[in-house]
Amino acid sequence: MGKQEELLLEVRNLTIRFGGVVALNSISLEIYEGEILGLIGPNGAGKTTLFNCLSRLYRQSEGDICVKGESITPLGPEDMAARGIGRTFQNIALFETMSVFDNVQTGAQFGMNSGIAADIFGGSKIRQERAQERDRIMHLLELLDLADIADHTITDQNFAVRKRIEFARALAANPSLLMLDEPAGGLNREEVHHLEDLIRQVRDEFNVAVLLVEHHLNLVMKVSDRVVAMDFGQKIADGLPHEVRSHPQVLQAYLGEEAA
Amino acid sequence: MAMHDLDMTHVNPETRKLTKSGLPLARLGYGGAALALVAATGVLEGYELFLASSILSYAIAAMGLNVLMGYNGQISLGHGAFFAIGAYGAAICIDRFAVPFALTPIIAGVVGMGAGWLIGKPALKLEGVYLALATFGLAIATPTVLRSDLFSEWTGGVQGLFLLINPAPEWTGLDLDQSIYVAVVLYFLIFAFVTLRLVRGLNGKAWIATRDNPIAARAMGFDVTRAKTRAFVFSVLACSVGGALSAVAVQFVAPDSFPFFLSISLFTAVVVGGLCSPLVGPLLGASFIVMVPNLTEEIWQGGSWAVYGAFIIVIMAIQPRGLAGMLAWVRAKVTATSNND
Ligand SMILES: Nc1ncnc2c1ncn2[C@@H]1O[C@H](COP(=O)(O)OP(=O)(O)O)[C@@H](O)[C@H]1O
Ligand SMILES: [Mg+2]
Numbered sequence: 001m002g003k004q005e006e007l008l009l010e011v012r013n014l015t016i017r018f019g020g021v022v023a024l025n026s027i028s029l030e031i032y033e034g035e036i037l038g039l040i041g042p043n044g045a046g047k048t049t050l051f052n053c054l055s056r057l058y059r060q061s062e063g064d065i066c067v068k069g070e071s072i073t074p075l076g077p078e079d080m081a082a083r084g085i086g087r088t089f090q091n092i093a094l095f096e097t098m099s100v101f102d103n104v105q106t107g108a109q110f111g112m113n114s115g116i117a118a119d120i121f122g123g124s125k126i127r128q129e130r131a132q133e134r135d136r137i138m139h140l141l142e143l144l145d146l147a148d149i150a151d152h153t154i155t156d157q158n159f160a161v162r163k164r165i166e167f168a169r170a171l172a173a174n175p176s177l178l179m180l181d182e183p184a185g186g187l188n189r190e191e192v193h194h195l196e197d198l199i200r201q202v203r204d205e206f207n208v209a210v211l212l213v214e215h216h217l218n219l220v221m222k223v224s225d226r227v228v229a230m231d232f233g234q235k236i237a238d239g240l241p242h243e244v245r246s247h248p249q250v251l252q253a254y255l256g257e258e259a260a
Numbered sequence: 261m262a263m264h265d266l267d268m269t270h271v272n273p274e275t276r277k278l279t280k281s282g283l284p285l286a287r288l289g290y291g292g293a294a295l296a297l298v299a300a301t302g303v304l305e306g307y308e309l310f311l312a313s314s315i316l317s318y319a320i321a322a323m324g325l326n327v328l329m330g331y332n333g334q335i336s337l338g339h340g341a342f343f344a345i346g347a348y349g350a351a352i353c354i355d356r357f358a359v360p361f362a363l364t365p366i367i368a369g370v371v372g373m374g375a376g377w378l379i380g381k382p383a384l385k386l387e388g389v390y391l392a393l394a395t396f397g398l399a400i401a402t403p404t405v406l407r408s409d410l411f412s413e414w415t416g417g418v419q420g421l422f423l424l425i426n427p428a429p430e431w432t433g434l435d436l437d438q439s440i441y442v443a444v445v446l447y448f449l450i451f452a453f454v455t456l457r458l459v460r461g462l463n464g465k466a467w468i469a470t471r472d473n474p475i476a477a478r479a480m481g482f483d484v485t486r487a488k489t490r491a492f493v494f495s496v497l498a499c500s501v502g503g504a505l506s507a508v509a510v511q512f513v514a515p516d517s518f519p520f521f522l523s524i525s526l527f528t529a530v531v532v533g534g535l536c537s538p539l540v541g542p543l544l545g546a547s548f549i550v551m552v553p554n555l556t557e558e559i560w561q562g563g564s565w566a567v568y569g570a571f572i573i574v575i576m577a578i579q580p581r582g583l584a585g586m587l588a589w590v591r592a593k594v595t596a597t598s599n600n601d
Contacts, residue, residue, distance in 0.1 A: 055479055081481035093476035095469050108470055109462055110481030116490070119461030120454055169480070 006033040006210050007069075009085075010178055014053060014063035015233075023049040025233035026063065031177060036203055036210045038224030038241065040217065042253055046233040047213045048090055051179050054211075055080050055087050081110040088166040089212075090182050094154050101150040103165055104140060107172030108133050110208030137172055142177075143205075144168045144198070149217065159186040177209045178202070184216040192219055199223050221245055229253070290452075297445050301438050310509060313444045315546045319324045319507035320451045322529040325497020330535035331459055331529075332451030332491035333471030335388065338395030340523030341402045342496045345372050348406065351513040352414055362443040365504040372500025373493055380492040396433035397581065399523035405413040406515035420514025444505050451498060452539050458494070459538050459556045462503070466490050499526070525549045532575055534584030544583035 009031040016024045023046045033038050039047055052058040054065060056077040065072050065084050075083070086107070095103050112133070118126050142145040144164050149157070157165065163183055170178055180199070184192050197217055203210055216219045220227060220241070227244040229237040237247040244250055297316075302598055304312055321343055328334050353359035359367065383394050405411070407418050415421070428439040466487035469477035474484050476565035507513045526549075533545020548571075556567035579585040 057475065057479065073280060077475075077478040078481050078483050080479070087479060089476065093473050093479075095472040095476065097472055098468060102465070106477075106480045106482070109465060112462060114462035114466065115457070116463065119463050120457045122457070122461070173480070 008033045010066045038220035038227040067186045084176035086170035087179040104168045107169040130259040179211040287490040291392040293431035309441045313509040317446045318546035319542045321499040321502030324495040331467040338398035341398040344518035346500030347507035350504035365501040368504035369501045376496025399520040403515045423511045425560035432518035534582030537584035541584035
């Protein structure tokens, strides 16, 4: 499945500074509907910072972000689920005391009636709505091989499983853009293989665009339709995977990192 | 009272499905417990009824505070102030406006919520120990404000107010103690129902998510500020209603009944009872703060607080999830042995 040419998200001249550090330096990029966009760059290049701007956890100093033509700059992080922007966290941010099922379910609650009265009196419409959610979430858990541990607590789960739970939680929101921050971190080779299939399968089944940050270059080059490389908060290359891979500035950035 | 341990934080979705689709075992348990509470009206007498009314009033307050501290993870050392607002609200309603005593918790609750909202707005910008200290300031100020000449025309100043309470109409056949107890049970059941529905509903999800990981909670679309405010206002409502009912049960309010130690007692009830056990914890915790000080006085006259303190330390050392946690542990053991037979 190739990329569709509908523009989903546009980042324009985004700049953010932390004290003296310019974490993003006037970066611009586009994401199209249904495409898998790989985002690579050495440690500290600003990839996670870009995620945090897109999910409104950080506010940029300059520049603008548009989703389907509408600026999301004035919005807060709690508005992004409704705008179709979902994400996972590089260092895992699950709800530690909830079960696996409940964690994933939190991803799906944002459009639902969460009023006091809805909880207390919960008429048949609300019950039905919540029951449908439950079925959808069980389906997601099966897809991500989590159904067997649905009622287990998070505390017992290893890093790789936690990453999958985060993946499921982000998907539960039915996003149009799924941002994955180093999903292969801590995975063994077989698991990385599996993740590769999973990302493609999810894109096809849910028709979601994927923004994939990953150090595992082979993975990125294999699954991405397009790749953006960044260094020092700037975009240094943007194109097909094999083009970016052999781009001189990219080679230099990665060689520089290895030399350091 | 045979109630189930109701910690729903770790509930299994399958069990939840079962209870939904016509296996209402838990509901039977609740119904039975509710009936037992009502039936106790005819069994308990005089002082016992008073004691039961007190425990249930404190349990209502603890249920609310448990939502704030257990589910939403915010620490308050000042909810005795809201208990006092509720108690004085009810007392003034009865003293000045001859409001039927059973209606006073509603008025006290509205007044308390107003106060809670005003105080909560700025206070909720604080977190953890800072919120704990700010609320503690409230608790310290309360007795002085109640004693002050400024309001003494309404509050009765140092003397406080004696409350003339009329029993339920004659056709009910209830005497005064019974009338009060029945009203307390009614409010308790309402709060029990509402608390359970909230902590198991989306509000409970929002409270737990906010407590566990506020950043992820926001990224999932939870309105963290709203969740915190709701938890705070609900806890204040429960404490005001509990205070109103306790004033009715004692038929008297005075500044000395609301020292800062009351706030610590409510805190104790929640933690000793068991955080995040929505019903059983507050019931056990309220029983603890009402009954144990009297018991320890019998164990060691003059040293009762030392014994009380030792009890708290031992309970926390054995089971951080408090008395409800112990009860759940015992029940799990009993089920395991009976399954082995
Ligand atoms: N909250 C923050 N406060 C200060 N500096 C930050 C913060 N977040 C990121 N940075 C800085 O921004 C730069 C980019 O970091 P990051 O986005 O995490 O890189 P990457 O994810 O590409 O490895 C780093 O220099 C980092 O120290
Ligand atoms: Mg990063």
